[in-house]
Amino acid sequence: MRFVRKQIVELPFILNLPKGNYEVKMPEGLRILRVHHGLYAASASAFEYGSSLAVATEKIVRDSFPDPAAVSLHQLRTVVERVVTAEMASLLLPKDSDLLDEVSRDLIRGRDHIKAGNELKAEAADRLAQMSVADREALSHRTALRLTAREVFRAQTSEHFLLILNSLVRHYMVTVDDFFAEKLALHHVASTTLGGIHEVTHCDDLLIDSVTTVGKLPPIMRQPWFEHESAKVESFRNALKSGQPTDAIALLAIRARGLLERGAYRSAIVEAAAALETAIVRRLMIGLIAQGRTQDEAIAYLHENQRFSDRCKTLFQSVIGISLAAHEPILWERVVGHRDRLRHKVVHSDEEPSAKEATAVVEDFIALARSAQSVSPGTTGS
Numbered sequence: 001m002r003f004v005r006k007q008i009v010e011l012p013f014i015l016n017l018p019k020g021n022y023e024v025k026m027p028e029g030l031r032i033l034r035v036h037h038g039l040y041a042a043s044a045s046a047f048e049y050g051s052s053l054a055v056a057t058e059k060i061v062r063d064s065f066p067d068p069a070a071v072s073l074h075q076l077r078t079v080v081e082r083v084v085t086a087e088m089a090s091l092l093l094p095k096d097s098d099l100l101d102e103v104s105r106d107l108i109r110g111r112d113h114i115k116a117g118n119e120l121k122a123e124a125a126d127r128l129a130q131m132s133v134a135d136r137e138a139l140s141h142r143t144a145l146r147l148t149a150r151e152v153f154r155a156q157t158s159e160h161f162l163l164i165l166n167s168l169v170r171h172y173m174v175t176v177d178d179f180f181a182e183k184l185a186l187h188h189v190a191s192t193t194l195g196g197i198h199e200v201t202h203c204d205d206l207l208i209d210s211v212t213t214v215g216k217l218p219p220i221m222r223q224p225w226f227e228h229e230s231a232k233v234e235s236f237r238n239a240l241k242s243g244q245p246t247d248a249i250a251l252l253a254i255r256a257r258g259l260l261e262r263g264a265y266r267s268a269i270v271e272a273a274a275a276l277e278t279a280i281v282r283r284l285m286i287g288l289i290a291q292g293r294t295q296d297e298a299i300a301y302l303h304e305n306q307r308f309s310d311r312c313k314t315l316f317q318s319v320i321g322i323s324l325a326a327h328e329p330i331l332w333e334r335v336v337g338h339r340d341r342l343r344h345k346v347v348h349s350d351e352e353p354s355a356k357e358a359t360a361v362v363e364d365f366i367a368l369a370r371s372a373q374s375v376s377p378g379t380t381g382s
Helices: 058-064 096-109 117-129 133-152 158-176 186-190 230-242 248-261 265-290 295-304 308-320 329-348 355-374
Strands: 002-010 020-026 029-036 039-043 054-057 072-075 079-087 197-203 206-213
Touching: 002 133, 002 158, 020 158, 029 158, 039 058, 054 058, 058 072, 079 158, 096 117, 096 133, 133 197, 133 206, 158 197, 248 265, 248 355, 265 295, 265 308, 265 329, 265 355, 308 329, 329 355
Parallel strands: none
Antiparallel strands: 002 079, 002 197, 020 029, 029 079, 039 054, 039 072, 197 206
């Protein structure tokens, strides 16, 4: 039995490269990506994204759907595809629980239910019990195919596909000096017409599965997906009307988190570090002015005392009345470690942190920035 998995993604920009195959050297060996131009996606509606019925040339799509009213065509930007194959002599045997999961999956996909959780499981169990022998055998075979494919392609995840794709993108950017291209994360590809990484799996030309990996929900939404409190909306309106500047610390923190979502981990750390150091300076400025110094004197004093640890310990103790390091000892140790291991390397080298590392740095920097803004004698840390 020959299993085939296709991973297909539309880029949010154009690769000015000839269409065709490109070999990409990865630690585990050479991997092949195929670049396509001029493809179209067919969907059931002109306003439907992320659930394409087909991705092919315009001619193939129109030939597949001869009734023009049946589908809507969307011209795609550059599409990159990876095909992985595997030969298997036998299938994994499904357990009863696997069959129940398969029936539940059918109910969810077919929207043939209004239940969830335990009620959905009970409905699936009822339908499984009522199946004929032939239907149960067909279900068992379909489930075995899906389980085997899942095992065969366990290492061929959407994240691994992105690693290969980003290797191609980085080399492309540097070779042709194209600053309109950028490193890709699920956030980017989920915003395209295909709505993420589309994965299609076959066994001997029989379709087993067709799924799209999107990551988080917001990038694929085409209408408001959250209703804010009226007071918050009114505050937003008033801020716009008054012309007051946005809070720099909050903006830096939001940008840092946005960069994390987009896979720009180095930039995310830099923005979060700026939020932290701005919060520390702002709080010390307020304290120094409250002690009777002019703004210029406070600026000059901070210019003479630029070391991060001195500001958070000695200056906070003398100006605010409490050391920020002593107020948040556990968080402080983590922040110091982040600065030594990653922040300085990111600024002064080509160090590329992982998603996990960058997320930890950003969250801890933002947490200490918030503490710096609110700490006062008598308060306790987190």
